[in-house]
Amino acid sequence: MSAITGHIPSAQWSLFGAELHIPDGFLNLPISIVCWIGAIALIAIAVQRAQRTLDERQMPLMGIMAAFIFAAQMINFPVAGGTSGHLLGGVLAAVTLGPWAGILVMTAVIAVQALLFQDGGLLVMGANILNMGLITALIGYGLYRSVINQRPAIRLAVVGVAAWLSVMGAALATSLQLWLSGTVALEVVIPAMMSVHALIGIGEALITAAAVSFILRTRPEIIEAGAQRSGLDRSWVIGGAIASLIVVILSPLASADPDGLERVAEDIGFIDLGQSAPYEIIPDYTVPFLGETPLSTIVAGIIGALVVAVVIILVAQALRSRRVGVRG
Template identity: 70%
Template sequence: MLVAVSPFAVLRDSVVLLNVTALHIPDGFLNLPISILAWLATAALLAVAIRRTRGELGERQVPLMGVMAAFIFAAQMINFPVAGGTSGHLLGGALAAITLGPWPAMLVMASVVGVQALLFQDGGLVVMGANILNMGFLTALIGYGLYRATAGGPRRLRLAVAGIAAWLSVMAGALATSLQLWLSGTSSLGVVVPAMLGVHALIGIGEALITVAALAFILRTRPDLVEAGRARGGRGWVAAGLAV
């Protein structure tokens, strides 16, 4: 049986995939209800993150958030080539969560994504809530939750799990973005999910390598930073990370 495919639908899907390659959704690609729901979820998580971070971080540890935010922001400026003429860059949510703890990492990622949107138009303003949720909160949740399961384990195991967690965090962000585009009617599910996951499976490899390299350096020079970050998240994060 032959199925007619509208050329306008193909063109629409192609434009979507060309514009949403690094999870930065531009304005106009999500409908208003999805954008509002994403903003509500992001605002609620931000409020909790601010309250929890105030109670968990001391004055000497707060500057580490600025250092991590600056590192991730600078690292995201460096793109590496991916198949098909596209490129990717570090997200950093997993690395931030492993080092700082989950709640401070969410604040760091929200600030990085927000500055990129405001200063460089890297992602829209109306859909910024979705971008923060996809690139910042999901990556921190999965990255920390999986890494927390290896607490007290050997260094090689922790590094291996950190790499896997970083890769999975990118895939989760890509899947969430795909579902939001589909629910908004911007692209068909059968097109956007395979395309986004295929590209970001390769981007996730770069994310994993950078995360493992950075974490190995931190464990060798300042292991106390990772231990402090681990102490800020309970075992419940393991279940949350595995569930997502």
């Protein structure tokens, strides 16, 4: 116990898992802003959906569940050689509370870790929310939803696989954001991050499956209620499947042939966004009449972010109108 006594929880967190909370200074401004815009759109949709599908009990429930995730992350288990593993919790939150509430709960956890414990940055919080909130909910809930009518053994197995994949997905996204910011070398960071998180993911899978099996035996109705809170069920399944496929296909590909990924990024023109130092962000990434100044970079970043925002809004509207169409 003495290891824990008197320390704040985040300070005694093992190195395991710490790699996913990006601190400020590791992502450049354009990437940070783009991720924040995505995260804001995500939060706005999640708030709207959660309000629609949860009753007025939602606020205390989600708040206490966020505190639960934070506390559950303190429960560690010894792995080997003095290291220990612990839960990240994204999949557990999405499976038990439904994906939208799960996303909001993870957002609250990430916000508190950044605001109070400096575990993860403020300017890069958007990226952290997308990596640990959206990706985990998408993969976790999407895969779980596809087997919701199966036997418990199958459901638990899928929860485990989803937990592992979600950690891999978050690690992949983190690596790509760091690489696009020019903070890491892709050919080193992808193999390193993916192999470390393949191990962390096993811990996540075992703990998540064991926790869900415990809840299924003691309060099964909680999980049933969570599953009914998604809305857009087929979209979650499809989204989860696509995200899982991307992780499954891209991780080994990127590990084995980072140059290939780099080439693809170059072909798309994406690589120019970061690769170089934040200030020489590429000729295209400055606004002509402002020259190559920080202001120009900011304006270019904001323009880029606006484009992304418009795309997100259009996609969201397309989804909504399709949903209305199905209902009508």
